[in-house]
Amino acid sequence: MKSNTHPDSYRMVIFKDFSCDKAFMTRSCAPTEDKIVWEDGKEYPLIKLEISNESHPFFTGKMKFVDTAGRIDKFNKKFGKTKFAKKDMGEEKPAE
Numbered sequence: 001m002k003s004n005t006h007p008d009s010y011r012m013v014i015f016k017d018f019s020c021d022k023a024f025m026t027r028s029c030a031p032t033e034d035k036i037v038w039e040d041g042k043e044y045p046l047i048k049l050e051i052s053n054e055s056h057p058f059f060t061g062k063m064k065f066v067d068t069a070g071r072i073d074k075f076n077k078k079f080g081k082t083k084f085a086k087k088d089m090g091e092e093k094p095a096e
Contacts, residue, residue, distance in 0.1 A: 014044045017052040 009029045014036050016023040025038060034046040 012044055013047055014038055015047045015049055015052070017049045019050060020052075022052065 007029045010027045011029070012025055013028040013030065013032070014023055014025050015028075016036065023036075025044065028047070030047055032045045032047050034048065035043050036046040038044050
């Protein structure tokens, strides 16, 4: 294996799928500031997931309603006033 290719900051991390309240522990170097106490009583970094193999319809065989409209509204509310936001779509330029 090549040296200096992989990061040295691997540590035990908890990934938690909040849509179905399932969690698993694995090694990762993903950054996070959240923490959680695991089953062994120790505190580990927490990475929050919206979907995982425990809740994805492909793995579960069940369809689940996802509130995409709420997420879109939340995004537009947060970033709608930035310089990258599109201007009012109702306005049209006059034809010349």
